Amino acid sequence: MTAVSAVLRAPLATRANALHAGAWWLWALGLATAASRTTNPLLLALLVAVAGYVVAARRTDAPWARAFGFYLALGAFVVVLRVVFAVALGSPIGGTTLLVTLPEVPLPDWAAGVRIGGRVMAEGVVFAALDGLRLAALLVCLGAANALANPARLLKSLPGALYEIGVAVVVAMTFAPQLVTDVLRMRAARRLRGRRDRGARSFLEVARPVLEGALERSVALAAAMDARGYGRTADVPPAVRRATGALTLGGLVGVCAGSYGLLAAEGAVYGLPLLLAGVAAALGGLVLGGRRTVRTRYRPDRWGVRAWLVAGSGAVVAAVMAYAAGAAGADAAALNPPAVPLTAPRLPVLPAVGVLVGLLPALVAPRPAVGAVGR
Template identity: 75%
Template sequence: MTTGENTGTRTTTPTPRSRLRAPRATRTNALHPGAWWIWALGLGTAASRTTNPLLLALLVGVAGYVVAARRTEAPWARSYGAFVKLALAVLGIRLAFAVLLGSPIPGTHTLVTLPELPLPDWAQGIRVGGRVTAEGLVFALYDGLKLATLLICVGAANALANPARLLKSLPGALYEAGVAVVVALTFAPNLIADVQRLRAARRLRGRPDHGLRGLLQVGLPVLEGALERSVALAAAMDARGYGRSAEVPPGVRRTTAALTLGGLVGVCAGTYGLLTAEGGTYGLPVLLAGLAAALGGLWLGGRRSLRTRYRPDTWGVRAWLVAASGAAVAALLVLYASTGPYAYAALHPGVVPLTAPTLPLWPAAAILLGLLPAFVAPAPSDSATIAKEPS
């Protein structure tokens, strides 16, 4: 820090430590929303490869820490808590089904025997009640925990990625489909915000906001607000010329359709080849050729779109780091699962006989790479202006 001799002003020189910190989020350096979705899908892919409760809990902790560190005050950012509650509900329902309807996993450790409901002959193979074993409950717990982790990863993407900015980044050929997806993704956050606002208003007026009565009295204003938003959205889309497209030659339309359809078929065939032992030689080339054809079809299809982009989001170094961290987590767990029977047993603890799950070090270290966005992504501003600016 130096002080001027004549003016008395101070000039602050940034220290090397301050240069390494993630900057505050502004309109110009906001992270690309696609990077958040790639990161979250990478964590979800890793969760789909294991039923180890220790690894799944680590994935949930990584997603929760990043959301707590980089979440803004925007309406869609408040949906993370709802996804966590939904994940807990799914886990509870899965355990309840295992208790009431039984489990396909045979077990010898009987916890309780419920009264069994006799069923007709055409319902053979289904039972209601009966023995509840520890092996069946543990199997249901592992299965439900995997699905709950997937929901939490999707909730993290919803809480961190701006859906309007994500729509702006889609290719022109996918604009109409992207509008429908964004409207669907923003429905739940807006609904939750309306419920919270109405419950707060009822508490201020001294009226009950819990129980069935409170839910019924809040439901009608929420539906009314959803209808008003739908009408306003339709009017805004009509005023902006939504659905208008440019004229393209018939040959370009046919080429676009052929490239897109052929590319999707190639992607499916290549993916099938990679997943089977017989198609290991042709799987990767067919997959790459299909991706190239599909991208070419999307590029040609974008010529029909007449819309322009105002200040498009840039994919910078920090976006690459965030996306690469999620992709690395998924790739490392997939590679670890293919190394041999020992790795498979570590990722899928046995339930018959019951064995205590262990924490494999290499998959745990790979999952910790998902914490990188908490340190490299721009930190949310105190006023959350970046989240509330119109796009």
């Protein structure tokens, strides 16, 4: 036992032992999948707490790592907005507990079924808050992946056929955190000079240098990509191009049809074979499409034991939640507490223990060195 703990003890992160960026995304997707299966506020709060603790323990000082707070604020905004819509526009959930009666705006006959104002029921507000909290938890889980995974290193691991799309996604993912960093830096500079950093006038004075910096970074990025031969493709036979398009399109159609078959009761027989065939065809299209991309990988990231543990912990969280949702019993009922009638949520033991497995990356993932900005 001592030998196993010594092997799994988290070392300081270096370029040689850095965790694969894909492991962080698989872990976060596992947590997001678990969040999508429940509206229990206790479990959703536990998922957010697990994601936040892992981010606090393993994030670096890189610009993208500072965006986690933005996702928390975005999640809170989603909950508030969902409740405001339920109060102002009504909720499909009935109820008997009247909170307040708002002035109702009369609408024409063609808008039957839609109202603005009127009676606000506690059950509808609670249902909207729980639904918004589930979406907020999904955003926070994906924000944790953005804060922990280096986008540039994740791009290196993509298949060749997805390289150009991946570059666009990575640029989009890194632009927002850098924009937030520039705004904070400009506001700090204004405070040091004795100027106001709040108000509309201050915002306009800060916005100009921030946009100028963003434009300069865009020009520098375009020049660097052009110098490295970005967009250059290899010559492949026309038959290979046609086969690539057919496999990719057919694979996507198969995935869509198979997913629909699994969700529909009458399509359960053909759903899984179609899904597997679609995935296989899409993978074949990606492999053939990668032959058009002429690029090399310098020091590719390794998928080691710690990456398996991190990704596996997210898979365990999702699997335990899916098992609890499908099993008949008190745990399944506690995952989605009813809003009508109003009942206090109960913390189911098995799903809660499964969510706590998501804390494993805080123990096994390499610890970022002090002052590390990501590699």
